[in-house]
Amino acid sequence: MAEVSDIQTRIQEAARIIIARYGVNNATIQAIVEEAGTSKGALYHYYRSKxxxxxxxxxxxxxxxxxxxxxxxxxxxxxxxxxxxxxxxxxxxxxxxxxxxxxxxxxxxxxxxxxxxxxxxxxxxxxxxxxxxxxxxxxxxxxxxxxxxxxxxxxxxxxxxxxxxxxxxxxxxxxxxxxxxxxxxxxxxxxxxxxxxxxxxxxxxxxxx
Amino acid sequence: MAEVSDIQTRIQEAARIIIARYGVNNATIQAIVEEAGTSKGALYHYYRSKxxxxxxxxxxxxxxxxxxxxxxxxxxxxxxxxxxxxxxxxxxxxxxxxxxxxxxxxxxxxxxxxxxxxxxxxxxxxxxxxxxxxxxxxxxxxxxxxxxxxxxxxxxxxxxxxxxxxxxxxxxxxxxxxxxxxxxxxxxxxxxxxxxxxxxxxxxxxxxx
Amino acid sequence: MAEVSDIQTRIQEAARIIIARYGVNNATIQAIVEEAGTSKGALYHYYRSKxxxxxxxxxxxxxxxxxxxxxxxxxxxxxxxxxxxxxxxxxxxxxxxxxxxxxxxxxxxxxxxxxxxxxxxxxxxxxxxxxxxxxxxxxxxxxxxxxxxxxxxxxxxxxxxxxxxxxxxxxxxxxxxxxxxxxxxxxxxxxxxxxxxxxxxxxxxxxxx
Amino acid sequence: MAEVSDIQTRIQEAARIIIARYGVNNATIQAIVEEAGTSKGALYHYYRSKxxxxxxxxxxxxxxxxxxxxxxxxxxxxxxxxxxxxxxxxxxxxxxxxxxxxxxxxxxxxxxxxxxxxxxxxxxxxxxxxxxxxxxxxxxxxxxxxxxxxxxxxxxxxxxxxxxxxxxxxxxxxxxxxxxxxxxxxxxxxxxxxxxxxxxxxxxxxxxx
DNA sequence: CATGAATGAGCGTTCATTCAT
DNA sequence: GATGAATGAACGCTCATTCAT
CATH class of the missing domain: 1.10.357.10 (Tetracycline Repressor, domain 2)
Incomplete structure (x- = not known):
């Protein structure tokens, strides 16, 4: 049922990694979706905002x-x-x-x-x-x-x-x-x-x- | 003689206030100079950068x-x-x-x-x-x-x-x-x-x- | 298929026009994108810098x-x-x-x-x-x-x-x-x-x- | 009569030097008056504009x-x-x-x-x-x-x-x-x-x- | 559902010009 | 006359957000 690696989870983990690696100020949406291997559109499908x-x-x-x-x-x-x-x-x-x-x-x-x-x-x-x-x-x-x-x-x-x-x-x-x-x-x-x-x-x- | 409220002091105090009130991220130059009642140019006269x-x-x-x-x-x-x-x-x-x-x-x-x-x-x-x-x-x-x-x-x-x-x-x-x-x-x-x-x-x- | 007038081409042509008309110094990003009928963001999507x-x-x-x-x-x-x-x-x-x-x-x-x-x-x-x-x-x-x-x-x-x-x-x-x-x-x-x-x-x- | 080293002449020479040394783009009023050893106000006394x-x-x-x-x-x-x-x-x-x-x-x-x-x-x-x-x-x-x-x-x-x-x-x-x-x-x-x-x-x- | 091109407000910074002293 | 502090419009650039495909 619950996908282990669904997009939302991947985004969350990517965000965590990006923040950890580059700091919050450099944690742009672009960087996060690249790390997550998805797209901005997908991110905004699961989240209302950054x-x-x-x-x-x-x-x-x-x-x-x-x-x-x-x-x-x-x-x-x-x-x-x-x-x-x-x-x-x-x-x-x-x-x-x-x-x-x-x-x-x-x-x-x-x-x-x-x-x-x-x-x-x-x-x-x-x-x-x-x-x-x-x-x-x-x-x-x-x-x-x-x-x-x-x-x-x-x-x-x-x-x-x-x-x-x-x-x-x-x-x-x-x-x-x-x-x-x-x-x-x-x-x-x-x-x-x-x-x-x-x-x-x-x-x-x-x-x- | 010594101005108690010269522009540099006003800028510094404004920056303190803005940071304390809104955080470093929201302490924009614009916000600071508005709070200080001065202009961006004046700020950059006294400071080389943010x-x-x-x-x-x-x-x-x-x-x-x-x-x-x-x-x-x-x-x-x-x-x-x-x-x-x-x-x-x-x-x-x-x-x-x-x-x-x-x-x-x-x-x-x-x-x-x-x-x-x-x-x-x-x-x-x-x-x-x-x-x-x-x-x-x-x-x-x-x-x-x-x-x-x-x-x-x-x-x-x-x-x-x-x-x-x-x-x-x-x-x-x-x-x-x-x-x-x-x-x-x-x-x-x-x-x-x-x-x-x-x-x-x-x-x-x-x-x- | 191949768009004759895609944004990048329009930007390039606009830049040509603006430079020819007003010189390099006056060819601001704003002027170029206005001439191209697009936005700054679009320009920076195709070019890394001016x-x-x-x-x-x-x-x-x-x-x-x-x-x-x-x-x-x-x-x-x-x-x-x-x-x-x-x-x-x-x-x-x-x-x-x-x-x-x-x-x-x-x-x-x-x-x-x-x-x-x-x-x-x-x-x-x-x-x-x-x-x-x-x-x-x-x-x-x-x-x-x-x-x-x-x-x-x-x-x-x-x-x-x-x-x-x-x-x-x-x-x-x-x-x-x-x-x-x-x-x-x-x-x-x-x-x-x-x-x-x-x-x-x-x-x-x-x-x- | 004609002062050999009056301010206007010094400004003109300074401008020439600055343009030669740093290019026209970097020939700011500030740089020129510094080179001329005078002030912005003096420059604008003799010239209407840059x-x-x-x-x-x-x-x-x-x-x-x-x-x-x-x-x-x-x-x-x-x-x-x-x-x-x-x-x-x-x-x-x-x-x-x-x-x-x-x-x-x-x-x-x-x-x-x-x-x-x-x-x-x-x-x-x-x-x-x-x-x-x-x-x-x-x-x-x-x-x-x-x-x-x-x-x-x-x-x-x-x-x-x-x-x-x-x-x-x-x-x-x-x-x-x-x-x-x-x-x-x-x-x-x-x-x-x-x-x-x-x-x-x-x-x-x-x-x- | 997913994509990424497009948007534009807002950023830090520069600098010609003004004006009180 | 001379000064330089002050102004603010304009610059190149960033990035969260939107939306046609």
């Missing part, structure tokens, strides 16, 4: 991100999760084109693209929720009012590191970044979560919701 | 960032620095336009603008160095091989949080973010630096250089 | 000139050739637009257009060679070291006369010009070639190569 | 041509005249920039510039008249109805040769060209004028006017 093509690429890209996130279910032991995260980060740093694409999408979203913005919001929501679960599952601490904020901060750190990488800052290597994450995962997070928990018990606080 | 306008905006924007960073010299006590950082972060989250501008410029740099990229690289280098100094100054620990990586990670975290904010992710509020930073500054960083230092002593390592 | 349009016009114009020249193959008797040349000159003086076009293109070449210059150089080379052959064929004299120079001088004379005509100097009429050519062809050239040949024999010279 | 500047340069250029022509008064012996002509041609071939300028002016005239056209007409008139006088003076033949046409043809040949030179045709060297002129002056012209004269006597013709 933006729709980009949205499609973006959808696929965000779905892929989510797919990766879903692999990190609340596994049992920290070392397993560390392994997931480590290899995940490893991969993410290597996917230069994918990262560039994501930043392009973020750019578009910031410019006021409502649909994109809500997609991003959902994506981050899912990511952050998943990391929060992991915090609970791995470190076995009860919820604190800051678990969610800490999860968001962790994700922010990854995004920021990737951005530095794309900008060619080159001050910390992937290896150093992974060492820092090792410390965060093995030492900082257990320490901090325990600390917050104690603090909140002393304050007589229970979880906010 | 890129030069971008560089100028970038320079001004990064200088502003640096100005903020410079206030955080290696002051004596952590609580003072915390205060600086907290208020600095506070400010940064509020400067939506400035943040957007920086992300748009970063995006342009990622897309292959070599000069912009090297400007960013230099700037991050400076920021990271400054934060590294602060780590030493505040926490009084000797250098570890990861100080630089930790400084970079801290900056990455801020950038990532700002990005989430710009994307309207809205999962964590500014208040929560600042609480997280309080914990990082008061507890995590002293803990982690001490820990790494001990570890490196045990490994017989001395500082690398 | 220069390519110029080259195409040039090529067509020079081919037309060559077509005329080719009719003057080394025919047997001087009176036949004279007839060809006379009618050829006649035609050339009448083709005001074509002449103007060639002068405008030559002007552009002189101003530094390398490709145009080399096209002209090749074309003159061919013309001069052809006239040289005619000198040999008609007057039956052996080669002298100056045959080529004399051929070039003959062509130069035609060009110069055409230029005077285009400039409206109006001192000599076409009829007078043709009479002069009659004398050159019937009397001067046989005389001069014979004279040079004798001279070179006396000097113990043989043909140079 | 074209007027060019006309001024042209006037000087054509006057210079005439000045050269005037040196070739109907001198006594052919060898003297040959010397003048030879050195004159020699010079003309070397003045590449001057020649380019003249062809630019011719271009402008052909485009319909009435004033320029009449200047050219006068210049050619003078040149041709002078050459005609020379023909009479040197070769001592009475006027024939074609003297004027032959003079015009001689000038046309020079112009055509110079054009070939500017186009980089490079088939005949300056040396070869001068040899051809030697033959023309010493042999062809005496022969042809005598021949025409005889012919006209036989036809019972006298000079037309």
């Amino acid at each position: 933006n729709e093509v980009l949205y499609d690429v973006m959808d696929a890209s965000l779905k892929e991100s989510t797919r990766v996130a879903q692999k990190m279910h609340a596994g049992a032991r920290p070392d397993e999760v560390l392994h997931y995260i480590t290899s995940g980060l490893d991969e993410r740093f290597d996917k230069v084109d994918e990262n560039r694409l994501q930043f392009y999408l973020a750019h578009e979203a910031m410019l006021g693209n409502k649909e994109l913005k809500s997609k991003f919001a959902r994506k981050y929501d899912e990511w952050i929720g998943r990391v929060e679960e992991m915090l609970l599952g791995i470190y076995g601490v009860p919820e604190t009012s800051l678990n969610r904020a800490i999860a968001a901060a962790a994700i922010a750190t990854v995004d920021g590191m990737v951005m530095q990488d794309l900008l060619g800052v080159g001050i910390i290597s992937k290896e150093e970044a992974l060492k820092v994450w090792e410390i965060i995962l093995y030492k900082v997070l257990p320490f901090i979560l325990e600390d917050i928990h104690k603090q909140e018990l002393m304050d007589g606080k229970t979880k906010d919701r | 890129n030069e306008v971008l560089y100028d905006v970038m320079d001004a924007s990064l200088k502003e960032s640096t100005r903020v960073a410079q206030k955080m010299h290696a002051g004596a006590r952590p609580d003072e620095v915390l205060h600086y950082i907290t208020s600095g972060l506070d400010e940064r989250f509020d400067k939506v336009d400035e943040n957007r501008l920086q992300f748009y410029l970063a995006h342009e740099a990622m897309l292959g603008n070599k000069e912009l990229k090297s400007k960013f690289a230099r700037k991050y280098d400076e920021w990271i160095g400054r934060v590294e100094e602060m780590l030493l100054g505040i926490y009084g620990v000797p250098e570890t091989s990861l100080n630089r990586a930790i400084a970079a990670a801290a900056i990455a975290t801020v950038d990532g949080m700002v990005m989430q904010d710009l994307l309207g992710v809205g999962i964590i509020s500014k208040e929560e973010a600042l609480k997280v930073w309080e914990i990082i500054l008061y507890k995590v960083l002293p803990f982690i630096l001490e820990d790494i230092h001990k570890q490196e002593l045990m490994d017989g390592k001395t500082k690398d250089r | 220069n390519e349009v110029l080259y195409d016009v040039m090529d067509a114009s020079l081919k037309e000139s060559t077509r005329v020249a080719q009719k003057m193959h080394a025919g047997a008797r001087p009176d036949e050739v004279l007839h060809y040349i006379t009618s050829g000159l006649d035609e050339r003086f009448d083709k005001v637009d074509e002449n103007r076009l060639q002068f405008y293109l030559a002007h552009e070449a002189m101003l530094g257009n390398k490709e145009l210059k080399s096209k002209f150089a090749r074309k003159y080379d061919e013309w001069i060679g052809r006239v040289e052959e005619m000198l040999l064929g008609i007057y039956g004299v052996p080669e002298t070291s100056l045959n080529r120079a004399i051929a070039a001088a003959a062509i130069a004379t035609v060009d110069g006369m055409v230029m005077q005509d285009l400039l409206g100097v109006g001192i000599i009429s076409k009829e007078e010009a043709l009479k002069v050519w009659e004398i050159i062809l019937y009397k001067v050239l046989p005389f001069i070639l014979e004279d040079i040949h004798k001279q070179e024999l006396m000097d113990g010279k043989t043909k140079d190569r | 074209n007027e500047v060019l006309y001024d340069v042209m006037d000087a250029s054509l006057k210079e041509s005439t000045r050269v022509a005037q040196k070739m008064h109907a001198g006594a012996r052919p060898d003297e005249v040959l010397h003048y002509i030879t050195s004159g041609l020699d010079e003309r071939f070397d003045k590449v920039d001057e020649n380019r300028l003249q062809f630019y002016l011719a271009h402008e005239a052909m485009l319909g510039n009435k004033e320029l056209k009449s200047k050219f007409a006068r210049k050619y008139d003078e040149w041709i008249g002078r050459v005609e006088e020379m023909l009479l003076g040197i070769y001592g033949v009475p006027e024939t109805s074609l003297n004027r046409a032959i003079a015009a043809a001689a000038i046309a040949t020079v112009d055509g040769m110079v054009m070939q030179d500017l186009l980089g045709v490079g088939i005949i060297s300056k040396e070869e060209a001068l040899k051809v002129w030697e033959i023309i002056l010493y042999k062809v012209l005496p022969f042809i004028l005598e021949d025409i004269h005889k012919q006209e006597l036989m036809d019972g013709k006298t000079k037309d006017r």
Whole structure:
């Protein structure tokens, strides 16, 4: 039924390749249809505009991100999760084109693209929720009012590191970044979560919701 | 004597506004000069090309960032620095336009603008160095091989949080973010630096250089 | 099947007309496509740049000139050739637009257009060679070291006369010009070639190569 | 009274230099006033438009041509005249920039510039008249109805040769060209004028006017 | 369904010309 | 008189989009 290599799919993949290879600014319709081995007319048969093509690429890209996130279910032991995260980060740093694409999408979203913005919001929501679960599952601490904020901060750190990488800052290597994450995962997070928990018990606080 | 609102300044400010409002791609010469209330010819009297306008905006924007960073010299006590950082972060989250501008410029740099990229690289280098100094100054620990990586990670975290904010992710509020930073500054960083230092002593390592 | 008036042809003809009418400098893309009754986009579909349009016009114009020249193959008797040349000159003086076009293109070449210059150089080379052959064929004299120079001088004379005509100097009429050519062809050239040949024999010279 | 180095003169000389050095297309007002060491405003004080500047340069250029022509008064012996002509041609071939300028002016005239056209007409008139006088003076033949046409043809040949030179045709060297002129002056012209004269006597013709 | 020739608004840039100082 | 900052029309060129075939 579903053709594996139908024209729409070929266009989407071509767009992804062209953006990755030449950047979004040079991703012209002409370049995309040439890469896809089809014609402008065909493209406009499946898409209403160039933006729709980009949205499609973006959808696929965000779905892929989510797919990766879903692999990190609340596994049992920290070392397993560390392994997931480590290899995940490893991969993410290597996917230069994918990262560039994501930043392009973020750019578009910031410019006021409502649909994109809500997609991003959902994506981050899912990511952050998943990391929060992991915090609970791995470190076995009860919820604190800051678990969610800490999860968001962790994700922010990854995004920021990737951005530095794309900008060619080159001050910390992937290896150093992974060492820092090792410390965060093995030492900082257990320490901090325990600390917050104690603090909140002393304050007589229970979880906010 | 010195004109406060000479044409070049007006062009630069107009470019800032247009980029922040519509993104780099839509910051056309026409849009900029209209916003500045001047003409294309005047723009090309002061700048050789559109890129030069971008560089100028970038320079001004990064200088502003640096100005903020410079206030955080290696002051004596952590609580003072915390205060600086907290208020600095506070400010940064509020400067939506400035943040957007920086992300748009970063995006342009990622897309292959070599000069912009090297400007960013230099700037991050400076920021990271400054934060590294602060780590030493505040926490009084000797250098570890990861100080630089930790400084970079801290900056990455801020950038990532700002990005989430710009994307309207809205999962964590500014208040929560600042609480997280309080914990990082008061507890995590002293803990982690001490820990790494001990570890490196045990490994017989001395500082690398 | 073969469209007589396809867009590319219309563009080329329009360019010829515009250049002949207003000169190369005023032959803007806009003017050409308006004359051709088409659009800029169509022009750029067939040509990569404005220069390519110029080259195409040039090529067509020079081919037309060559077509005329080719009719003057080394025919047997001087009176036949004279007839060809006379009618050829006649035609050339009448083709005001074509002449103007060639002068405008030559002007552009002189101003530094390398490709145009080399096209002209090749074309003159061919013309001069052809006239040289005619000198040999008609007057039956052996080669002298100056045959080529004399051929070039003959062509130069035609060009110069055409230029005077285009400039409206109006001192000599076409009829007078043709009479002069009659004398050159019937009397001067046989005389001069014979004279040079004798001279070179006396000097113990043989043909140079 | 007349300032030797007043601004107008400096502008004219600068324009001449710039056109010679970079071609007419690159002879911008900016380049000219920079070369002249003055300002745009000053230029527009002395000239109504850029074209007027060019006309001024042209006037000087054509006057210079005439000045050269005037040196070739109907001198006594052919060898003297040959010397003048030879050195004159020699010079003309070397003045590449001057020649380019003249062809630019011719271009402008052909485009319909009435004033320029009449200047050219006068210049050619003078040149041709002078050459005609020379023909009479040197070769001592009475006027024939074609003297004027032959003079015009001689000038046309020079112009055509110079054009070939500017186009980089490079088939005949300056040396070869001068040899051809030697033959023309010493042999062809005496022969042809005598021949025409005889012919006209036989036809019972006298000079037309 | 698919094609690619055709469109034209819009881009960055140039430069002759003007005019307040 | 002299200056050069400012103007804006016009340039060559790009490319998302349309539509006859």
